[in-house]
Amino acid sequence: MTTELKPDPSVIGGVPVAPFALLPEPEKLFAKRAARFAFLAQSSNLAPYLTFLGDLTQVQARLVADLPPPALPDAARIEVARAARMPPIDRQSAIADPVLHETLDRLCAGAAAIDIPAPARQALEAVSLAPREDRDWLLGNVLTDTIPADSVAPHLFAAAAAQVHMARIAATLDVAQLVPIRTGICPCCGGRAATSRVIGLKELENVRYAACATCATQWNEVRIKCLCCGSTKGLSYRSAETAKATVKAETCDECQSWVKIFYTLTNPAIEPIADDVGSLGLDLMMKETAYRRGGFDPYLTGY
Template sequence: MKSKDAAAPDPTAIGEISSPPFARLPDPASLFAARAARLSQLADASGLAPYLNFLSGLATAQHLIQADLPPPEGPDTQTLMRAREFEMPPLHRNGIGDGEAIHAVFDRLFAAADAINKPAAAAEALRRVTAADREARLAMAETVLSGALPADAIAEHIFVWAALQVHFARLASVLDAAKLRPVADGICPACGGMPASSMVVGWPGSHGARFCCCSLCSTLWHYVRIKCVLCGSTKGIAYIEIEDHGGTVKAETCDECLGWTKIFYQNKAPATEPIADDVASLSLDLLMREGSYRRGGFAPLLAGF
């Protein structure tokens, strides 16, 4: 396996970029079903097929449990005004509270996940998180929201993360995208989450623009290219990819913070889904481990590899 050093600027024509919106909110009614379909498609030609099929089942569960949930309640006017005034995300990641909404998502997702075909270790992890009381589940949620997964309980926390994704995607969906503003480099403007990856899109009106994808609520936000997603530097940016992979995914490296993030080229591969394709491109993560850069953002589905 070899890397191709793309130390020169990203070669995709920046002149194609139109006037993209700053943010694109998730549609929970279609988000997880589309992700499940993409994971299943990727599994057909991958050595990670068992894991990708498991994740497809989990995404299907994320989709199905929303059927009878009450409509999400977005932030009140005062919260929105304060967030705008102080340049903060309107959704509070560190204060999900102990309301019925989050516990309903926990209960439904854990029950639906029981039917997924999975390894014995994952089944045991699901049993533990299902048996956990509300306080313990909220403690695990706080750990996930901190951007770290404990090495001895990754699987349990992935189930919790999957539930949080549903909860926060629903909350983000009722925000006004036109009123979202940049918060900080590497921070979702809707919920404050870290990016899972970024992608150069081919959407009408946004062709050639780059959007980051939140690992928590799945909000997409516009972020200029050839700029580090993690620290905002425009110096020392380079691109590394695996040869003969079609140039559809690269590692964007930064010599200022020594971090790297994945950048997908959805304009070249329209079926790209940032969470699903992140897992399927594990080979790039393995390649990057040989170097001195550390992966930034948050990619819990790759935490066990």
């Protein structure tokens, strides 16, 4: 009896190779994120905000299975994007998808039933009643990673809807059809990295993946490289805790930016977005420096 041997694309010359991208599984993604928000709230000064985000993320998790299918990039779009080194998901086109607006409607309805701080509830009511033109503006800002600091609250709900919509699209893509866009840019939707994590995969350790706050795709990046400008020079790491901290600010002297990097080998429960909010203390520490935050996370706009 013989066994047929098939090539393993994750191994080249006997050496394991990190997959280029890790696509989201939306239901699991939002359920895990909600649980992480709830856990972090148990021992944080940010407990009210973390609890709110955990409840909102539970709404996202419930929505995933009940929504109609979103508009997906067709084979021609994917091939053109691949050839031009562009993301296959067109963010501008997504704004016009009726399913995204239905997602926002349903998210607002679900959010109305959870415990929300008064200012956020006023924003939720405003978004729920907003005309299409205003909603397009909110979603357009979210999908261009440019949320105005003076209207964070309504954009938070638009961002939560966009996360559901874009993760559902990203989940349908084929990793083999994705190509690197440029350093720090999501290969699925073109969004800026929110954070990155150093993780272990099978026989691989200390592999770095950047995370998109919008579609939740994670993609492999060089371990020591600025996610904002691509430089490998002038990088240093700062922490609000100890040298063995599980979260640090990767600072770049070339572009004067910084992005959070998490070390999950000692804490595998770390979730790129929930722990980004949970480590706000690092953001506050970095505000006292000359570096600007480079990671985009709609839940931290204004901090």
